[in-house]
Amino acid sequence: MQARWIPTIFTIAVTCLMAVSGPTSIAHAQSEDRRLPSSETEIKMSLSPLVKQTAPTVVNIYTKKVVSERARSPFFNDPFFKQFFGDRFGGAFGAPRQRVERSLGSGVIVSGDGTIVTNHHVIDGASEIRVVLHDNREFDADLVGSDERTDLAVLKLRGVEAELPSITFGDSDAVEVGDLVLAIGNPFGVGQTVTSGIVSALARAGVTGQDYQSFIQTDAAINPGNSGGALIDIDGKLIGVNSAIFTKSGGSNGIGFAVPVNMVKVVMRGLISGDLRRPWFGAAGQAVTADLASSLELDRPHGVLISEIRDGSPAERGGLHPGDVVVAVNGLAVDNPNELKFRIATLELTGGAELSVLRKGASVMLTLPLEVAPELPARDESILEGRNPFSGAKIANMNPALADELGTNTLSTGVVVLGVVRDSLARRTRLQPGDYIVEINGEAIDSVARLKEVVTAGERSKDWKIAVKRDGKVLTGEFTL
16 A cells, blocks of 8 residues: 555545534543643653643534535446447436535634634535534634635634633744644544644655645644644644644554644735735745755755746845855755745745855855735736637736746746636647647747737638647647637
8 A cells, every 4th residue: 555645634425414523521630730841850740731721722623515426327337338338428327416525624723712723625615614612612613714825724713702712823933853742633533632742854845735835744643633733832832733644544654744833824814814925036946966066066965056037036136146055044944945935935025035045155145025926917818719729718928926826836937728618629629727828820929919819810720730838848739620
C-alpha cells in the first residue's frame, strides 16, 4: 500500500438524515488551584493545567452536504455490453439521486463573540454547519469566508449571548524544532481528544495542493477529524491549525502538519474584512543546490537564486537582479521558492520588507515594496462566439492579479483559457482551462483583442491551425469545421 497525503477530515456518506450526538465529556476530580507547568520537572508530572486552559477554545464541527449523482446501470461493468456499446452512454441510465454526505472536523475559537478558524476542506460545499463546544453547547454557524489556497476558513456562531473562551495567538516564527506541543481536535468523531508531542520540522512544503506551504510538522498524533483543530505550545498559545497527515493506513503515523499561525492571522483578518489581498513578489527563482553553491562561491547551499524578474514588479523596483540569492526576508531565513513565497504572503500591505541578498559574494540589503498584484494589462474577459475552434471558450489576458487569483506563476503573460462551455466547438477542439493560445493560422497571439481580430478574419475558412501551451509544452493541431 502506498503512502499518501490526506487532509485530516473525517467524512461519512449517508442516504438519509441522521442525528449526530455531541462529544462526550469526562469529568475527573482536580484541584482548582493548579497552575501551569513552569519547569521541566512539572511538565513531566502533568499537562492537565495546560489542557484545562486551552481545551474549551477547541470545538467540534459537523457539516452536511447534499451530493447529486446519477445511478449507473449494472450492465456498464459487463464486458459483453462494453464490446458493443463502449462508454458512449456515459452513465446516462438512471435518474439523478441525492445523498447526504456528513463530515466531522474541528475548529478553534479565536474571539469571544464566536469567531472560529478552521480548515477550508472541513466546510467546503457544506449546506449546514453545526458547532459543538467543549461544554456540549451547540450552535449553528455561518461561513464568513474561506481561502482554498491556504486551506483556511472563518466561521461565526449564531446566537452567542455570552463571551466564549478564546485562544491566544502565538508567534509561529518563534517556534523551534524540539518544542513541546499539544494537538487538540475531534479524531474519528469520538469527541475532543488531546495528544502531545514535539515540533519535528519547520517550513515543510509539497504536503498538499495549496500553493502557500510552509507547514509546521509535529509527531503529536493527528487523525481524520483533527482538521481545523489547534496546535498549541507549552504557553497555551495557538501556533498552528492542524491540516494534514502523512499516512499509509489512514491513521496517524506520527507525521502531522499544521498551517502556521502567522499565516492564519493574515488570512483571518482578510476574510473578516472581505479584503483578502497578499503582497506579490514579481520574480522567480530556484533553491540553491550544492553545485550551484559551489559555482556561486557560497559557503553552503542556502537561499533562492533569482532567475527572472518582471518589469515594473516590486522585485525590480526594490533593486533585485537576476543572479542574486535571497537568503532572508525580514531576518527570517528562506531556503526554497515556496518558503520565500510564504514569507512574503504573510506580510502586511504596508511599508516594505527587508531582503537579505548575496550578490557576487557580497551581502546586500534591499527594501521590497509591499503591494498587491496589478491588473495590467486589463483582463478583457470574453466568451468567444461564432463558427471557429474557440467558440464557447472563456478567455482573458493574463496579468499578475489574475495569476495570483488562479495560484499560477505571476510572471505569466498571454491569452489564457479560463473555462469551456459544455457541448461547444471549443470543447470539441479539446481546449482546457489553463491553456494559453499562442498561435492561430500562423498569427502570433499576444492579447484578447488580437485573438478576436484573427478569429474574425478567419471565420470564412473551414481549416484552422492552432497552437496552445499546456503545462509548459506547445501543442499544435489542425481542425476542419
